[in-house]
Amino acid sequence: MPYMEGGELLLITALKLDAEDPEAMRRYVRRLVGAGVAGLGFAVGVHYEAVPRALVDAAEAEGLPLLEVPRRTPFLAISKAVSAAIAADQYRAVTAGFAAQRELTRQALSAGPEGLLAALAAQVDGWAALYDASGAVVAAAPEWAGRRAARLTAHVERLRSRPVPASAVVGGEAAEGGGGDDRVELHSLGTGRRTRAALAVGTAAALGTAERYAVHSAVALLTLTTERSRSLSAAEQRVGAAVLRMLLAAEPDHARAVAGDLYGDLLDAPFRLAVAEAPAGTDGEPLARLTEAVEAAAARAGEPVLLVPEGERLVILAADGGEAVAACGECALRTRAARTGAGGAKGRPQDRDGLVVGLSAPTGPAGAPTAYRQAGQALSVARRRGRALVEHEEVAAGSVLPLLADEAVRAFAEGLLRALREHDATGRGDLVASLRAWLSHHGQWDAAAADLGVHRHTLRYRMRRVEEILGRSLDDPDARMELWLALKATAGPGE
Numbered sequence: 001m002p003y004m005e006g007g008e009l010l011l012i013t014a015l016k017l018d019a020e021d022p023e024a025m026r027r028y029v030r031r032l033v034g035a036g037v038a039g040l041g042f043a044v045g046v047h048y049e050a051v052p053r054a055l056v057d058a059a060e061a062e063g064l065p066l067l068e069v070p071r072r073t074p075f076l077a078i079s080k081a082v083s084a085a086i087a088a089d090q091y092r093a094v095t096a097g098f099a100a101q102r103e104l105t106r107q108a109l110s111a112g113p114e115g116l117l118a119a120l121a122a123q124v125d126g127w128a129a130l131y132d133a134s135g136a137v138v139a140a141a142p143e144w145a146g147r148r149a150a151r152l153t154a155h156v157e158r159l160r161s162r163p164v165p166a167s168a169v170v171g172g173e174a175a176e177g178g179g180g181d182d183r184v185e186l187h188s189l190g191t192g193r194r195t196r197a198a199l200a201v202g203t204a205a206a207l208g209t210a211e212r213y214a215v216h217s218a219v220a221l222l223t224l225t226t227e228r229s230r231s232l233s234a235a236e237q238r239v240g241a242a243v244l245r246m247l248l249a250a251e252p253d254h255a256r257a258v259a260g261d262l263y264g265d266l267l268d269a270p271f272r273l274a275v276a277e278a279p280a281g282t283d284g285e286p287l288a289r290l291t292e293a294v295e296a297a298a299a300r301a302g303e304p305v306l307l308v309p310e311g312e313r314l315v316i317l318a319a320d321g322g323e324a325v326a327a328c329g330e331c332a333l334r335t336r337a338a339r340t341g342a343g344g345a346k347g348r349p350q351d352r353d354g355l356v357v358g359l360s361a362p363t364g365p366a367g368a369p370t371a372y373r374q375a376g377q378a379l380s381v382a383r384r385r386g387r388a389l390v391e392h393e394e395v396a397a398g399s400v401l402p403l404l405a406d407e408a409v410r411a412f413a414e415g416l417l418r419a420l421r422e423h424d425a426t427g428r429g430d431l432v433a434s435l436r437a438w439l440s441h442h443g444q445w446d447a448a449a450a451d452l453g454v455h456r457h458t459l460r461y462r463m464r465r466v467e468e469i470l471g472r473s474l475d476d477p478d479a480r481m482e483l484w485l486a487l488k489a490t491a492g493p494g495e
Contacts, residue, residue: 006036009067009082011075013043019052029058040064041078045071093209100214108221116221117141123214126182126203130222131156133196133292136300148182149200155186160195164188165219185215189223197222236262240306243267244315248372252365264304266319270362274316274328275375277356277383286355287314290331294318297327315372320362332357332388356382359391413486419469431469432487434462439484443474 004010010032018024019042032040040059042051051068059066069078100123107115117128118141129140129149135156140146155170171183182202190196199222201207201215239262246255247267256267278286291307294316298305301323308315318324332355358379360371374392382390420431434452438459441448449456463474472479 004032004035004037007038008036009039009041009078010037011041011043011069011078013046014052015047019048019055022054022057025052025054025058026061029055029062029064033062033064037064039067041067041069041075043069043071043075090209093213098213100210101217104214104217104221108225113222113225114139114141116218120201120214120218121145124201124203124207124211126201128202128218129200131198131200132296132299133160134296135160135198136296138296138299145202148202152184152186152200155184156198156200159186159188159198162188162195164190164195166195187215187219189219237308241308243306244308244317247317247365247368250366250369252368255365262304263306266304266306266317267365270320270364271317272320272325272362273360273368273371273375274318274325275358275372275379276314276316276328276332277379278312278314279354280312287312290314290328290355293327293331294324298322298324315375325359328357328359329389331355354388356387357389358382359389361392409485410489413489416470416482416486417490420466423465423469429462429465431462431466434459435466435483436487438463438474439480439487443480 017028029040042048042055044050051066056066058064069075100119103119103123104116107119111118113130117130117139120128121141127140127142127145127148129145130138131149131153132138135153137146137149137153140149152170155168159166159168166188168186169183170186182204183206184200184202185207187199187201188195189198199215199219201218203211207215239258243255243259243263246252246258252267259267276287276290287309291314294305294307297303298318303319303322303324305319305322305324306317308317316324316328318328356379358375358377358381360374360378363371378390378392378395381395382388417432420435424430424432430452434448434454437448437451438445441451445456445459449459452459467474470479474480474483
């Protein structure tokens with residue numbers, strides 16, 4: 001049986017076959033079944049006048065179809081008839097495939113991806129679902145298939161990690177908890193390095209030729225739709241960049257005129273500005289994933305959103321309290337967790353561990369320049385504190401003292417106080433402690449002196465020495481402010 005590939009109808013004359021030996025026939029038939037032979041044609045009137053009983057019994061026992069071929073019927077005629085039937089089946093499949101392609105194309109043009117999925121589900125007698133770039137289900141047909149498709153997101157996520165194009169089949173045990181008894185084919189959609197979307201097709205059995213034509217046509221049409229959407233997104237992004245520039249230039253009326261209906265009522269309702277920054281050396285991958293997550297969240301919620309790349313940063317303008325803002329923070333936190341889990345050290349600066357996002361307070365078009373500054377300030381604080389996301393309200397409502405942990409601030413403070421500390425190190429006075437007490441009591445001599453346990457004239461002498469050493473007047477409020485911050489920045493435990 002080395003020449004069998006499976007599925008053949010084997011025709012024999014039994015010239016060298018002991019067809020009357022029951023044991024030999026049982027072994028022979030088992031070998032045929034093991035090789036995947038679909039049926040056995042036995043020529044009668046050549047070496048045997050009838051099909052031997054031993055062969056009939058063995059074929060029945062193994063469930064192998066057995067045909068009696070009369071002498072007047074040449075094997076060549078059977079081969080031609082089978083070839084013609086196969087060709088006819090293939091022609092019908094191709095014809096049906098072309099008809100399916102026309103119907104899918106018509107639905108895609110008239111009803112979009114939803115119509116295409118409905119037509120595809122009817123063609124394969126199953127269900128179909130479309131996933132966006134984040135792996136979320138955006139459309140399904142029939143409607144009930146959305147719940148089933150949502151349980152396959154883990155398989156979709158693995159597919160998205162592979163180069164485009166990619167496909168996978170899940171079903172039975174492979175789709176435990178996800179596909180029931182369905183056989184589900186997953187196909188990635190996109191032409192670049194990244195998967196832009198994915199298609200799932202669920203059926204009760206393996207696809208036939210006509211059904212496979214329909215699936216391949218759907219993949220091609222959805223890929224074209226995805227790429228067309230990317231082109232439109234690029235054009236929209238250029239408009240968005242112009243709108244943002246006008247908002248930041250305090251020209252809200254011009255921004256509204258350029259935006260038109262593109263962003264709905266986004267510029268009329270309270271919105272937030274977010275500025276996201278990617279870690280160095282990531283080739284924009286984190287920002288691309290953030291863009292996909294925000295766009296997908298906004299699309300699911302029916303919210304307009306404006307995204308504008310700025311080099312290694314991404315500026316996001318989204319409705320206050322909307323899904324896009326929430327997705328922005330969630331994506332930053334996931335990216336940080338993933339990079340830390342892959343070997344990042346806990347507590348390392350955020351710009352080496354993942355996305356950093358600064359979020360402004362809610363505002364309107366007239367307040368966009370201020371909101372942009374707020375987002376940038378929050379971003380700086382997030383980077384310095386090793387945080388994934390910082391909101392401006394959190395910075396504004398907190399204390400300025402944590403900001404003094406910056407190394408540049410500490411270096412300035414140590415330089416400002418160095419001469420006083422060197423003086424104290426000689427044992428000629430306690431100028432640093434005296435300065436701290438005097439500033440903490442708002443320049444009240446008696447209270448500060450009592451706190452130090454010295455006479456107020458002694459304290460006055462020390463403050464004159466501070467002015468002489470630093471070359472600065474303590475009557476200057478800027479000098480007092482800088483000295484107080486320097487003391488706080490260099491303070492030890494308990495100070």
